[in-house]
Amino acid sequence: MSAFLYTVAGIVFGGIVSAVVSYYFARQASRELQAETDNLTHLITAVLQALDASGIEVRKDPGTDEYIVRISKDLHLGWRDQRHRGVEGESDAESTPQEQG
Numbered sequence: 596m597s598a599f600l601y602t603v604a605g606i607v608f609g610g611i612v613s614a615v616v617s618y619y620f621a622r623q624a625s626r627e628l629q630a631e632t633d634n635l636t637h638l639i640t641a642v643l644q645a646l647d648a649s650g651i652e653v654r655k656d657p658g659t660d661e662y663i664v665r666i667s668k669d670l671h672l673g674w675r676d677q678r679h680r681g682v683e684g685e686s687d688a689e690s691t692p693q694e695q696g
Contacts, residue, residue, distance in 0.1 A: 643662055647653040652665040 643653050643664075646664060652663075652667070654663050654665075655661070656663055
């Protein structure tokens with residue numbers, strides 16, 4: 596009968612040790628996940644503020660607390676216009692051999 600009691604005591608002790616170790620690692624993972632969530636929240640807020648500052652409409656839906664980003668077809672960003680325009684009427688395309696010589 597004493598072997599049976601040792602077996603039961605070992606199972607109970609193993610269960611308690613397993614529960615303590617699981618609790619410790621679950622708490623640690625929860626803290627890490629919360630820290631990562633905070634970092635991503637700050638990053639998303641910065642991106643939304645940058646979009647809003649560039650003229651893209653950003654608003655928060657009061658019913659769901661989701662952000663709505665609306666980009667207009669008529670939106671002209673300065674860097675894009677300058678890249679495609681070239682210098683005073685010049686094309687970005689390479690000149691043909693006939694034009695060179």
